[in-house]
Amino acid sequence: MSSLVKEDLQKKLFHPLGQSLREFIEIECSAHDTFYLCVSVSRKEPQVEISMVKHFRIDLDEKYEMAEKWFLKDLEMIDGKEADTDNPYFDMHFEKVYSWEAYSCASKYAFARTLNKLNYMYLKKDLKIVNFDITYINDDSLWSSNNGDCLVLMKICFYASNLLCLSLCPMP
Template identity: 35%
Template sequence: MASILRSNLQKEVFQIKGDKLIHVLPLAKTDNEDAASYLGVSVSSINDVYITFLTVTEDKTVLKCESSHKWLLKELKLIDGIDHSQDNAIFSMHFDAEIFNLEAHSTASKYAFLRCLRKMSRKYLQHELQWIHFDQDFVGKSHAFLVPDDAVLSMQICLEALSCACLCSCF
């Protein structure tokens, strides 16, 4: 499902402008929303990295995409995970003149988004992205076997839980 959405967004929104869609972050829906919201990370033909807020509605077989905000990655001053001690998908993005508070679809997707932004910042801006309130263990690289980030994060959480269970059974 995610790859179909990414492919459709690439064709309908980004390819038209000559951009390449790198990552799509699904955002949590509120009760009164008919449309789904996403953050897209894309690279332009001149190697500018953009973060785009997209609203997507499906009308039978037609996909309608609207872009309400678009920022350059170099404008992002800080990404704040709010509270890394709890399993939450809430984060904020601090730009030059504004702060956006958002909620990802899942905690795993929030961490995958941060890893993507860090990678794009190192590759295209040659500097480290500033981030706070994320668990360091889940921010590091997780592409050892080309497994999707969400799956790697789930495996890490399961391994930690198994370690705790084994330790408790020893007592």
């Protein structure tokens, strides 16, 4: 479902603006409307933008409207609130502090991971990321992607198969 929303956002909103959507998360803003927090990169002059997009329907057609926009270069800090608890709340510090509630803790981490990665790729500035478990933020972490999960699973299976083989071998 989320990949369909991402495709739709890319096609209807970001592509016409000359941008490539890298990540989006659903955020809680109001009881009646759906909002997404998006990270995109402009194609002409690589510039990373963070935008809040309102999603609405007119008859059967899905529509998106840019509600607010910031630049990653202006982001001073992203605060995950509490690293020790599974919570979807975080703050982004620009000139003003914006408080968000993501759809889930996992989506909050995915968003922070993308910001960190794009900051490293395009800006190489000191982006403060606080109150997150940094193990899940760093892109080189074994746990940061499905590939890491597959690698861990593969190692576990390898060790389990070795144990099984050893247990089936006759003792001299």
